[in-house]
Amino acid sequence: MYKTTGFISFVLRRVSGVALVIYLFMHMWVIGSINQGPEVFNARLNMVQTPVFKVLEVALLAAVVYHGLDGIRLLIIHQFKVTDYRKSMFYAVFVVSALLVIAGGLPIIIFMLEGN
Amino acid sequence: MKTFWIQRISAVALIFFMTIHMIVVHYPPFHIDFSRITERMAQPLWQAIDIAFLFFVLLHALAGAYVVLTDVERFNRGKRILAGAAMVIGIFAFIYGVQTILAFGKWLAAGA
């Protein structure tokens, strides 16, 4: 195994990507219950609004944010000659993702703890 | 190489759609309820946006899964089967998704 920042970002990109593919189909299954009527839909929605799923939601947010920002980083690398800044770009993506996940995740957790 | 460009183009589209999706659907992160969703989903513009979002997200997800698998030598031998499976899954998921998106409007019209 050849471990570098590039390798770590590659693994994170793949893992978050595969997780998002799995989530996408679960998401379609939950939302798709509307085809069976509002009662089924609301029941299924309530099922996924429990504390466990709220925590998973923060993980989902992290996956979306990281995968998206890393994708933007790749698009920049494809378009401009910036391979010399590869390390700083990797850290930038990491820091910005962390900040966004905290900013987005805290309200979810606080909201959950308040139990509304 | 085709898959590569599919990924890049859908990625750009997703940056746009995902931002809209995250802001409109998930903020503020309060309890999600049927009536809240139906109002928005009944509008033709939102339906169009969501169908386009669905299209790109499926494209990106399935092409991504295909690339992840074919990067492994063993799976790359069956890449035609994988590509075919991805297309079939994609078409069915797209039809199901569109049906779902349009269903919200129907329920609102029915007075649910």
Added chain:
Amino acid sequence: MGNDMKTATVRVQRFNPDVDKKPYLDTFQVSLENNPTLLDALQLIKTTIDGSVTFRKSCRHAICGSCAMNVNGRNLLVCHQPLRKHLNNKGEVTIKPLPYLPIIKDLVVDRTAFWEQYLRVKPWLVPPPDIPEKEFRVTPEEVAALHNAETCIMCGACYSACSVVGMTKEYIGPHALLKSFLRVIDPRDTILTERLTDVSQGDGVARCHTIFNCIDACPKGLDPTRAIETLRHLSRKRQALEKERQERQKTLVMEEAKR
């Protein structure tokens, strides 16, 4: 890393396919007198401690590309790296063969895949049929553009650092793509379309996931990723480039004919 250290602990990965089931680490003490390079240390071990330690080496001047190895998890040429520089706080260094490649013995790996992929991109120049008596007229700018790729010594450090190569040996690899890039941008080359078509196949530039291990590993400071990015861009406008190349080659020879 104290400079007052007198000896270093060199851990070498050993593997003899006739005897061993799995590779293991062997430990040797090497004197730091005369500030040896990593290769000197290996040579010292071979001549004074254990003659069976096997490794490739040749020129000792970082130009033959024989002695690429994995030192403390990084691929490099052991001949131009001082041993002292790679010691940790305890005065240890770990030398392993290049990763992701089959081990023949100890630090010697099987580079068949490396060379097969290299030949796949037709690494040689295919010049126009009417070769001038003297030389081609190439501008200094055109020569300078080749610089990123032409100093490659084929050591395999980038190839075996590549995570994609670790997953599939069907990938052409950074070394061969860099060579293809060198030929593609060379104004004397005549099979530009063919080259760009080859590298834009499924196992070519699309397999690169911009992990940058190749840049980090290259002992010559080359940038295969940038070459791959350039190939990606060029392969989209093959036809225009082919026309441009044909025009350029008219002047390559015409200027010569005028003289």
